[in-house]
Amino acid sequence: MDILAIFISAIFVNNIVLAQYLGNCPYLGCSKEKGVALGMGGAVIFVIIVATLCTWLIQKHVLEPLALGYLQTIVFIVVIAALVQFVEMFLKKAMPPLYLALGIFLPLITTNCAVMGVTILVQREGYGLFESVVWGLAYGLGFTLALLLMAGIRERLDTCRLPKAMAGTPLALIMAGLMSLAFMGFKGMGH
Amino acid sequence: MSIMSEFTKGLWKELPPFRLVLGLCPTLAVTNTADNGLGMGLAVIFVLVLSNMLISMVRSIIPKTVRIACFIVIAASLVVAVELLMQAYAYPLYQQLGIFVPLIVVNCIILGRAEAFAAKNGVAASIADGFGIGIGYTVSLTFLGSLREVFGNGTWFGHHVMWQGFEPFRIMVQAPGAFICLGLILAGMNMFNFWQARRRGGKPQELLGCGCCSGCTACGSGNEAAR
Numbered sequence: 001m002d003i004l005a006i007f008i009s010a011i012f013v014n015n016i017v018l019a020q021y022l023g024n025c026p027y028l029g030c031s032k033e034k035g036v037a038l039g040m041g042g043a044v045i046f047v048i049i050v051a052t053l054c055t056w057l058i059q060k061h062v063l064e065p066l067a068l069g070y071l072q073t074i075v076f077i078v079v080i081a082a083l084v085q086f087v088e089m090f091l092k093k094a095m096p097p098l099y100l101a102l103g104i105f106l107p108l109i110t111t112n113c114a115v116m117g118v119t120i121l122v123q124r125e126g127y128g129l130f131e132s133v134v135w136g137l138a139y140g141l142g143f144t145l146a147l148l149l150m151a152g153i154r155e156r157l158d159t160c161r162l163p164k165a166m167a168g169t170p171l172a173l174i175m176a177g178l179m180s181l182a183f184m185g186f187k188g189m190g191h
Numbered sequence: 192m193s194i195m196s197e198f199t200k201g202l203w204k205e206l207p208p209f210r211l212v213l214g215l216c217p218t219l220a221v222t223n224t225a226d227n228g229l230g231m232g233l234a235v236i237f238v239l240v241l242s243n244m245l246i247s248m249v250r251s252i253i254p255k256t257v258r259i260a261c262f263i264v265i266a267a268s269l270v271v272a273v274e275l276l277m278q279a280y281a282y283p284l285y286q287q288l289g290i291f292v293p294l295i296v297v298n299c300i301i302l303g304r305a306e307a308f309a310a311k312n313g314v315a316a317s318i319a320d321g322f323g324i325g326i327g328y329t330v331s332l333t334f335l336g337s338l339r340e341v342f343g344n345g346t347w348f349g350h351h352v353m354w355q356g357f358e359p360f361r362i363m364v365q366a367p368g369a370f371i372c373l374g375l376i377l378a379g380m381n382m383f384n385f386w387q388a389r390r391r392g393g394k395p396q397e398l399l400g401c402g403c404c405s406g407c408t409a410c411g412s413g414n415e416a417a418r
Binding site: 018019020021022023024025028037070071072073074076077078081111112113116117118121124163164165166168170171172173174176177178180181184 | 212213215216217220259260261264267268270271274275290293294296297298299302307360362365366367368369370371373374375378379381382385
């Protein structure tokens, strides 16, 4: 039951893009087509899970015993950057089809604040290892959902006539606002 | 003269979140009050100026293949310094900004300027660039924060400014207000560009995209993403 609550909370109530304002650059940059959105979403889910796992272990077994908590930021970003590189190399060697699908998105993910944000969030909330990984997965799914919805709308918009000043990013932001308004309707669901 | 122009371009021509559509997450997240916007902007100025300075100092020693990793480590060390300073001297603000203080390290403005400017230019020019972009970012954040605070809460920097009986639009200080406000500002920016171009008879200046972000070629965006 708990896990279900986590999923509902992370995907709908506290959606990472629409309620927590994380990962906006890829949300606007990679939401032109559904295929690209799906690829980006998949890559983010994958990296978030691995990154949450690694940073959780490092935080609890290296930083905290040595009282180095203040180095969290620098250690996490280095771990994530190294991890992304490693995942890229691993996929290239071991799973070429997956690499073809996700590969081009991986370098972008280092500077995606959704990944870094989730790893810090689960530390601040004080979750256990299993819970943290589930939160990571659920946040990743929420990100993918938001990205896919946006891509669907934007594909439709391509065929519409828009005021010239509104076309592109301004309209995408306003649609994100409306979508976030709709998602606010889920508030109170997780209780 | 050139240093002056490096400085001033950040104030209008390459105004970070409105012209270069960069660093959006903190722009949206911390601008629920003017105070927070200003505080975030100051933290970014600190990190940006010092990271630009350090990166342009060591730019000739860093091998090209590992430069992004080096930039990230430099930026991360500075962010840790900001975190500690804020905990010591501005703890309430630190709590307000929450997770977005450590996230300065993945703010694309820092890495974008490092890659696009500091890695290619001298120390003085890089510092000027950092100050210009940083101040532009601060002004933009404060502006957006003021707008949202005045309409969403009826206050400005914590003081009441609206008339008696003003019913605040609560939505403005919440997530949807952030997106819609920024969208309208960008649209206004575009309209101004078109108007200016028509008056001068030239081509309108496009919004610059996340093109200077490290690996952005992949999302097929560059300048296109901004449009």
